[in-house]
Amino acid sequence: MLEISGLERLVLENQVTAIVLLDAELKIQYVNASAEQLLGQSAKRLIDEPLATQVKHSSLDLGKLDTVCRSGQSFTDNEVTLVFDSHHALVELSATRIQNRSLLMLEMRAIGQQKKISQELYQHAQQQAAKELVRGLAHEIKNPLGGLRGAAQLLEKELVNPELKEFTGIIIEQADRLRKLVDRLLGPQRPGLHELHNVHSVLEKVRQLVKLDLPEGISVERDYDPSIPDFEMDHEQLLQAFLNIVQNAVQALGENGGNINIITRTAHQATIAGQRFKLAAEIRIIDNGPGIPTELLDTLFYPMVTGREGGTGLGLSIAQNLINQHKGKIECASWPGHTEFTIHLPLRR
Template sequence: MPIKDFHKQILENLSTAVVLLDSSLTVEYANPAAEMLLQASLRRLSQVSVSEWFSPEQNGIDDLQSCFETGHPYTRREARLVTQAGSALTVDYSINPVFWSTGRQLLIEIEARDRLMRIEREEDLLTQHDTARSLVRGMAHEIKNPLGGIRGAAQLLERELPDLALHDYTRVIIEEADRLRNLVDRLLGPRTLPKLEDVNIHAILERVCQLIEAETKGSVVLERDYDPSIPEFTGDAEQLIQAVLNILRNSMQAMQSAGTAEPTIKIKTRAFRQITLGAEKHRLVCSVEIVDNGPGIPDEILSKIFYPMVSGRAEGTGLGLSIAQSIINQHQGLIECDTRPGETKFQLFIPLEISHESVR
């Protein structure tokens, strides 16, 4: 049955994707929100099977057929759909049978979840990082106070010891106290406000590439894919070099430890518009992707890799990624990680318009 004009006008002004299927599960109608979500026109959608939307393990077609046969509505949360352009989406969808005098049809409402899930994930990541930093600050205060007392006492004791051979023991105490103090300082990460100036992200990346190439003597292939349209932005060049260097060095060391054949790191820059990081929306954001072909990050530490002292390598300190996240956070940005065997991707998001008042 054709949709009446005033009903059609309402559907076409909804932000929720709505699709109507006929008895053969062919798309008869899709509103503009559905065309945008599925990345295809109504004409194109009506020419392909809806089975192409679902991955084989999801039994999406079975859900549609069951709903059509039983007449019972059905809802699935966080399902995976594949658009006509081939990209995957996480969505919630509801299937409702519609009864007409001429027969039965299925009305599908689809709501994209990717953006909301990403916002929730980023808020959790920022909260976890802030909590970890607060714990480290508290621990550092409790450690550095007695360390100062131990060091001072060792210096006084050294002056009173008549036997110079015993000074070796007091020097051990002093040097170990200094080593622990330096470790605590590294745990705290950058403790100064960024020295803000106009910086070019590609100049920063090229500086880091020079350092990595010098360290590896060309044994790691660096592939660049830069977007030259990304403008300069306000930031601390030295801190940003340190953040990117920590990530590339982490990738390089992981590939070397695993003995990766033909180790390669791909660096890609793009500018994204209207991106939400945590709870704040930014008009323009610089994205830097750093992708290696190493062994991947073990699942048991993936959710904790930005915590201090967490490392997948026995000889690792577990401070590089934590410091990198702190630096990017100071620039109101965020680092995300996605990994699987044979590929690990770190993605840095840096707002191109930073509010100086909120830089901390």
């Protein structure tokens, strides 16, 4: 049992930072109140437990802690994702060896909320820049395409040989395909018709559509909060947004199979695009697939960004555009075995 003096305990217990003391075998010897809250367990349950049994996944290689124990070389990582049994946290983590006690001290400060706010502002600025770039490109592409298609149609009328008309048909077909791609890149440019509708009826429609072509071994479950009231929406737009996300999950699971869960709850005092809402609908779409590569997470909602071979990278970009038109926001958290998209839509009286 680790002995800590009354003064030391008083100082540690009043730290806002979560502090965990580990022995040479990386077993927990002490946690302060902030660490109990972060790990979601009481000190009584945590003492003498290996840290590795409490952390189900870490973006930090926990082997680095062994290195600190042996070398005494401290380190700090500004952004570490830790996954526990029932929750996950984004923290700034420092590891220091306490020389005279043969202990390793972990200091962890939750940065999830600050990261979300700064990421939201950064993403908004980047999305606006991307939209302007896409609009400019679309204009430059559409004009020549129109001329190309028109010229092919005129040429087709002049041709007598049916075999040659096959080639003009290919030109027209490919010009139409490119025009559709550009239109999809731009997404809906005008707000839809908003009417009172129930979000669960939209989600049920999504489930029905997905189940029509659902690969074997994949299940789609739901857990709805019936207290969410009807609110003004363009249900066709939200249907498309939710469908894109669920289909993304189906493609991620692929032939390996797995589970997709659609969960709805009400969120109180939700902050969306810097504005506070007393009440919002929270829709979470979770799959237990391989997870999204770390290098894609920051650019996931950009057009043409995809981690799937043959993918267009437009599904999530369009989904975000549609959610934005409802004054909502969409976020993603992912690690191996868990990918979670969370959508917040404000509920106005």
